[in-house]
Amino acid sequence: MALVASLAALPALASETTNLGVPTPWAMGLQASGGPITTAVRDFNEMVFWIIVVITIFVGALLAWVMFRYSAKRNPVPSQTSHHTGLEIAWTVIPVLILIVIAIPSFRLIYYQDRTRDADMTINVQGRQWYWNYAYPDHGGFNFDSRPIPVEDLRPGQLRNLAVDEPLVVPAGRNIRVISTGVDVIHSFFVPSLGVQRYSIPGRSIETWFRADRPGSYFGQCNQICGVNHWFMPIEVRAIPAEEFDAWVASARTRYASTMPAAPVVAASPDAPISIAVAR
Ligand SMILES: [Cu+2]
Structure with a gap:
């Protein structure tokens, strides 16, 4: 019942969030701590x-x-001392x-x-010119792109050039391992209120981690000059209560089904011939 209720609430996910990790006008010092x-x-x-x-x-x-x-x-008469x-x-x-x-x-x-020794789950973060792609290898491997919401489509409470269409959803209070990589050029995954900053470099997997203690949205941006639309790469980490995360994963697996990696081919029975295709 609780699952049904939270599934029904999911379409509203995009608008109902508390903006926690945000820059504020005339702020001095560091952003409020999110973890x-x-x-x-x-x-x-x-x-x-x-x-x-x-x-x-x-x-x-x-x-x-x-x-x-x-x-x-x-x-008027200075000392002539030169060593002490x-x-x-x-x-x-x-x-x-x-x-x-x-x-x-x-x-x-x-x-x-x-890095964290006891990560609860892993997220693959890919920096691309010019958007982010987030993958959930522990939850079936679905992935999706994340882009900023155009100014004319912003709803009340959404932040210009920071709110995104598909936030990176994570459970609050859990240790999230991040593996970042770049597809084209060097990007950088930077969320100041969560203390995360890691390069996304093509050909490399770079690890880090974070934990958002409270449910809410934490904002950041790509902070490595990565090309003409570098400004176009905001990051929104949406921490939701841990007990709602499984329901979100269930809906996300359906929603992003087309992005799931193909299931590995396994032999139907020990007697069935196994053909191995070798890419040349
Ligand atoms: Cu970038």
């Missing part, structure tokens, strides 16, 4: 920000003090220590973003 990766990115950004603030205040105060105390008026071993060691070692303090969480974050 654990973005939270980690924000934490790291904040740590580096405060280190920069402390260094800037320290260097600024030092400059102000030197200009005041050692001006020609207050210090202790000072030279200090201004070499302290910056090194600061860089180590930044490097350790930085590497930790890079490896955290890189």
